[in-house]
Amino acid sequence: MKKTLLLLFLLVGSLVCRAGERPKYIFYFIGDGMGHNALALTEACLADEQGDDIGFGTLRFTRFPAVGFVTTWCANRRMTDSAAAGTALATGQKTSVGTIGMNADRTEPIYSVAAAAKEHGMRSGVATSVSIDHATPASFYAHQPKRNLYYEIAMDAPAAGLDLYAGSGFLKPEPSRQPSLYDALEKAGYKIVRGDGELSGKRVVLMQNEGANPANLPLAIDRQPGDLTLPSITRRSIDFLMRDGGAKRGFFLMVEGGQIDWAAHSNDAATLVQEVKDFDEAIGAALDFYREHPDETLIVVTADHETGGLALGRDNLGYDTYFGLLAAQKCSKGHLEEAIEAASGWEAVKTLLGERMGFGGQVVLTDQEWSQLEKTYAEHPGRTAGAAVELLARHAGAGWTTGSHTATYVPVFAIGASSEKFNGRQDNTQIAAALRKLIEEK
Ligand SMILES: [Zn+2]
Structure with a gap:
């Protein structure tokens, strides 16, 4: 009996050691x-x-x-x-x-x-x-x-x-x-x-x-x-x-x-x-x-x-999410910004937004959204890429509270x-x- 207990003890010991192996x-x-x-x-x-x-x-x-x-x-x-x-x-x-x-x-x-x-x-x-x-x-x-x-x-x-x-x-x-x-x-x-x-x-x-x-x-x-x-x-x-x-x-x-x-x-x-x-x-x-x-x-x-x-979830969509739309974006906000800077005029920018963000294709924008983008481009061209990325997140149902860090776990x-x-x-x-x-x- 003693022997069996000892064997059992050794066996359990070796198993524990294995799990906790360094x-x-x-x-x-x-x-x-x-x-x-x-x-x-x-x-x-x-x-x-x-x-x-x-x-x-x-x-x-x-x-x-x-x-x-x-x-x-x-x-x-x-x-x-x-x-x-x-x-x-x-x-x-x-x-x-x-x-x-x-x-x-x-x-x-x-x-x-x-x-x-x-x-x-x-x-x-x-x-x-x-x-x-x-x-x-x-x-x-x-x-x-x-x-x-x-x-x-x-x-x-x-x-x-x-x-x-x-x-x-x-x-x-x-x-x-x-x-x-x-x-x-x-x-x-x-x-x-x-x-x-x-x-x-x-x-x-x-x-x-x-x-x-x-x-x-x-x-x-x-x-x-x-x-x-x-x-x-x-x-x-x-x-x-x-x-x-x-x-x-x-x-x-x-x-x-x-x-x-x-x-x-x-x-x-x-x-x-x-x-x-x-x-x-x-x-x-x-x-x-x-x-x-x-x-x-x-x-x-x-x-x-x-x-x-x-x-994951935004007011404008209630209980719906369309995260698949994010796949329509083909480059980073930074690259889009550079491309917009190099583009000559709104029509060229509109084409870019179609190619790189899927706007007007997979991502259906309202007339109001288009005119808001055009206004942003006219007034602050450097903010257009940011506005486009935010608009895509809005359509997808992803939201942000800050451009900084948070204290969350x-x-x-x-x-x-x-x-x-x-x-x-x-x-x-x-x-x-x-x-x-x-x-x-x-
Ligand atoms: Zn950081």
């Missing part, structure tokens, strides 16, 4: 500005693509077994920004608005889970769809009192010594009378790779080809063949981190979908949906890896805050080793604290 490979996906409704709207659009105008489709990561919701307030405001929220998600400590990797009164540096991973022998990297010196990636390697100190932030990258930095580029790599960031990176052993170049060597910085806008990768909705994309960055980062001892020592990789936030700031619903789908595809690269290493991989997906106060999803730790209600600092524990007790 991950060797950790993925941390942060959708900037990605609230619950960004996901709900995207999933409604996925259903519409399948001809279902009532239900919801599913993104890859919303099916993860561990699900929770996250409070995002920062040290000095209920409504956070990407610097304070990024720092909380990276370090496990609340800080003040605009602060990168420092305590709330900006007197001491505080260190991220990427730094902890490096310290514990894992390989480590950060990747983003915006510039590498932007708030979210910066929170994982830099320590600066202000998020707009782009040069100082970037110069912290070689000092932090993570194995990989990837994104669209740097905003201020070579200010006058200052040492060049690229020289500092090369001196620290980094190989700078552009576009689809091979990620080789021990340490690497991946960015877009020369001449591309360093501030961001092209938005998914505006993408052209040959553009650098977040899914491709993610896939190549995984391959790179597995080399040079990574397969043995494990790795930590943070991937930010940085332009979900920007689309939401612009109240550009169709662009937001495409960015969320693109982010999901980047997560797909990690999921493929997870399927090969299911017992050793952890994937956590969350957001730093919600942006835009997005809602955001979701968290996890799959893999120790993923159960991310179930339930939690604060953003607890996510980093849980990751840190998994890394340090490895």
Whole structure:
């Protein structure tokens, strides 16, 4: 009897251990500005693509077994920004608005889970769809009192010594009378790779080809063949981190979908949906890896805050929704704005609105709506694209309350080793604290 009990005890013990197994490979996906409704709207659009105008489709990561919701307030405001929220998600400590990797009164540096991973022998990297010196990636390697100190932030990258930095580029790599960031990176052993170049060597910085806008990768909705994309960055980062001892020592990789936030700031619903789908595809690269290493991989997906106060449902439509109409939009608000600026007169603009927004085709406008658009174009041509995007959202039934962030809760999803730790209600600092524990007790 005693023997049986002991055996049973050992068996249960080993099962519990397996469920709580410490991950060797950790993925941390942060959708900037990605609230619950960004996901709900995207999933409604996925259903519409399948001809279902009532239900919801599913993104890859919303099916993860561990699900929770996250409070995002920062040290000095209920409504956070990407610097304070990024720092909380990276370090496990609340800080003040605009602060990168420092305590709330900006007197001491505080260190991220990427730094902890490096310290514990894992390989480590950060990747983003915006510039590498932007708030979210910066929170994982830099320590600066202000998020707009782009040069100082970037110069912290070689000092932090993570194995990989990837994104669209740097905003201020070579200010006058200052040492060049690229020289500092090369001196620290980094190989700078552009576009689809091979990620080789021990340490690497991946960015877009020369001449591309360093501030961001092209938005998914505006993408052209040959553009650098977040899914491709993610896939190549995984391959790179597995080399040079990574397969043995494990790795930590943070991937930010940085332009979900920007689309939401612009109240550009169709662009937001495409960015969320693109982010999901980047997560797909990690999921493929997870399927090969299911017992050793952890994937956590969350957001730093919600942006835009997005809602599914509007007064003008009552209980109806037509989210499928968002598919009529063929470019971002920014690209539409540029095209309108280059167009000569209202007739040309009207044609553009037909081609790029489906106005007059799939999206049926009233005479009053047309004349309001014409009036906007005549009086403030620069506001026409914004008015068009808002009009499409109105017809679709998607609404926004703000062009800023909101204080609403955001979701968290996890799959893999120790993923159960991310179930339930939690604060953003607890996510980093849980990751840190998994890394340090490895
Ligand atoms: Zn933002």
